[in-house]
Amino acid sequence: MVLGLIPARFASTRLPGKPLVDLGGRSMIRRVVEQARQANLARVVVATDDARIQQHVQEFGGEAVLTRPDHPSGTDRLWEAFQQLGSPADVHCIVNIQGDEPFIHPGQINALADLFADAATAPDIATLVKPVLTDEELFSPHLPKVVLNQLGHAMYFSRHPLPYQRGRVPEEWLAHHRYLRHLGLYAYKPTVLEQLTRLPVSPLESAESLEQLRWLEAGFRIQCAETELEAFGIDTPEDAERAKERLRNEK
Template structure:
């Protein structure tokens, strides 16, 4: 990953409304959190740390020989958890941190390189992230598929679980894919500095964040710049439901 220095934090909480105990669910005989950590360790980071609020996850990760820290169980978001991890690890303000989702066990290396290049090219941005094109109307209408709207420079304007942008012409019954509109599916891969994490954690959750349950809206609400680019590699599906677990199990090794 060239000479760019960064660390990786993998936030992992036990509670999950759709898939309780998700980090400890076994996929092909190995717990999901271990899939994520081992994948993150292939990225060339100087350090990979799991930040959790659960002793069972801590025990598993530490027992497998990986670095892990215990954080508060009251964090509003994964980014808040990473901010505490940065404090516990003593990372300096100018340390770059990659937020590697614990339920995304197979993030392509090329996509990580892309986020790294992006934050270096956009010093005005607090966060770098990615999206991929949505091609099916089912995804547009799915609240679990977070949509993103950007301006012509790649700056994020809004994130939502709702179908944005909304096409009055084509969202009838049944809804159909608007041919003239490009829909963006946000990928929860973030790169930011510790200085931003400190600032973010000190801000109160915004009304938009609480309404949509999307932490990146706190940053937008307080005027932070988020830049996003189309991912060069298709992201494998994350693990959010029992169906996702079954699909992963069906994959060839």
């Protein structure tokens, strides 16, 4: 069984109450839940730190659990939620679906879940990558890049473009190498998720402010699946307005 968990915090420095922001007549968290329900998931549950979000999700027919407010990361919140659900023994894969991506495509979720279909070959952790198409993407520190080995396992994540191309000006890099961006959708074996919550902050994680580096430093294998579909995370009021504009254009 594949379980979809959606961490959703009420507090946000740039957009307070973000999960409840109205996007074209439906809240952001409702849109995420409805997209996730179209994927091959046995169950979709919101893990929130706020009773208002829990009540809202339950009112539109969703499932939500109330977690502690002091979790340092979404990963820790997911583990508490899984425990609250009774740690179902038949769950072989947990998909961490970002609560601020109302346009998440079911196919992206399925691409990760499919990697866990065979227990003998299932990775510890899986995540999504996407080809970098523009110099703006390549050099933005807000869009982490990833380097893979020949088996599709992540070797390193960085906010800086990797590899560095010696002897070429940065404007030529995209023409000579296929760069990949990391999208923040994860899937884990339940036993691995538990182990991740016990890891201390690592030096590389501190340097780049990327939690997945903690996992690599600890020796976990991160399998990457590629998608051509764009991610649309909402962090600011401006992002929310762009989302509303997209919804208007889709009508």
